[in-house]
Amino acid sequence: MSTGKALRIVLPAAVLVALVGGWEIYVDTGGVSQFVLPAPHSVAGALWNNSELLWSNFKTTAIEVVLGILLALLTGFSAAVAMHFSSTLRRALYPLAIGSQAVPFAVLAPTLVFWWGFGIFPKLVIVAVICFFPVLVTTLDALWSVDPDQLKLLRTLDASRWQAFRLAEAPAALPAAISGAKIALAVAVIAAFIAETSTGATAGSATGLGWEIVNDITALQTAREYAAVVVLMVFAVACFYTLALAERRLAPWAHRSRGEVS
Numbered sequence: 001m002s003t004g005k006a007l008r009i010v011l012p013a014a015v016l017v018a019l020v021g022g023w024e025i026y027v028d029t030g031g032v033s034q035f036v037l038p039a040p041h042s043v044a045g046a047l048w049n050n051s052e053l054l055w056s057n058f059k060t061t062a063i064e065v066v067l068g069i070l071l072a073l074l075t076g077f078s079a080a081v082a083m084h085f086s087s088t089l090r091r092a093l094y095p096l097a098i099g100s101q102a103v104p105f106a107v108l109a110p111t112l113v114f115w116w117g118f119g120i121f122p123k124l125v126i127v128a129v130i131c132f133f134p135v136l137v138t139t140l141d142a143l144w145s146v147d148p149d150q151l152k153l154l155r156t157l158d159a160s161r162w163q164a165f166r167l168a169e170a171p172a173a174l175p176a177a178i179s180g181a182k183i184a185l186a187v188a189v190i191a192a193f194i195a196e197t198s199t200g201a202t203a204g205s206a207t208g209l210g211w212e213i214v215n216d217i218t219a220l221q222t223a224r225e226y227a228a229v230v231v232l233m234v235f236a237v238a239c240f241y242t243l244a245l246a247e248r249r250l251a252p253w254a255h256r257s258r259g260e261v262s
Contacts (some may be wrong), residue, residue, distance in 0.1 A: 038223040043230060046223035053212070054224075058231055060208040064120065064192045065239065068127025069181055075128065076135025077177045084143040084169070101133050109198040123195035123208075130191035131184035135177050142176030143169050178247040185240050189232045 020040045026032065027039040034042060047054065079097070083090035105126050112122035146169050154164045196210030209228045216225035 035220060035222055038226055042223040043226045046221075046227040047230065050224050050227065054209070054228060054231055057207055057209045057212045057228070058235070060120075061189070061192050061196070061210065061232070062235060064123045064127055064195060064208065065188045065235070067120075068124050068191065068195075069131055069184060069188055069239070071124060071128040072131035072135055072184055073177060073181045076132045076180065077139055077173070079132075080136050080139035080143060080173065080177070081165075083140060085165075097133060097136055100129055103129070105130075105194055106198045109195075123192065126195035126198070127188060127191040130194070131181070131188050134183040135180035138176040138180035138183070139173050142172045146172050174250060175247055178243055178250070182240055182243050182247075185236055185243065188239070189236050193232075 023037075024040045027034065027037060038046075079093070083093060109122070109126070112125055116122045116125075150168050151164055154168060159167065192208065193210035193213070196208040197214055209232055213225050213228050216222070216228065
């Protein structure tokens, strides 16, 4: 393993150990009550003792996040391409896309439930809408920033509009869309939490880490609440690096242009 790769592992691990150690000392020395902030060893114990419960709820949230991100990636990329091809469509829809990010989903959720029930689809819509905008913006920016001389050269070679898009614009847009999805991941798990707690539930659909966290807050199960948060954080990090790996496989030219090496 090269020195650079070793540092990418060692440095975050060292920071994590320092943070957890400081947290443990702060709680153990009476800095805060365990009902407010449980010590790391209590959180670890809750993870171990409630692994089946957390795993069951995690599967629900993971499905919502993954499918929501994929839906946001598909719709965001498609909308960006459509707006890029049509200035009329861009002028009509772009302000609405911006405004969608200010929608309080606690208000919209009852309508989604009325349309689609208490199943997973209303939750996917909420996650996708929250994660849609970064994909749209980064893809549009990439499409707009394609070198005009490159497009002029393709026109000189008698390339059609579609060929120019396929050969010049799409290769620029794809890594940008994936980068937008990576940005969206920072809020995707929060979006899943909002979706689970704002769309209501029936007896059979009250699952997910969002519901578990809310129930644990009510029951003063603080250690288990923090354990669920740890699961969400680890999942978000794993998803981020999975998307980064996918970007390297689907758009290796983007990394070569940045001078990155594998």
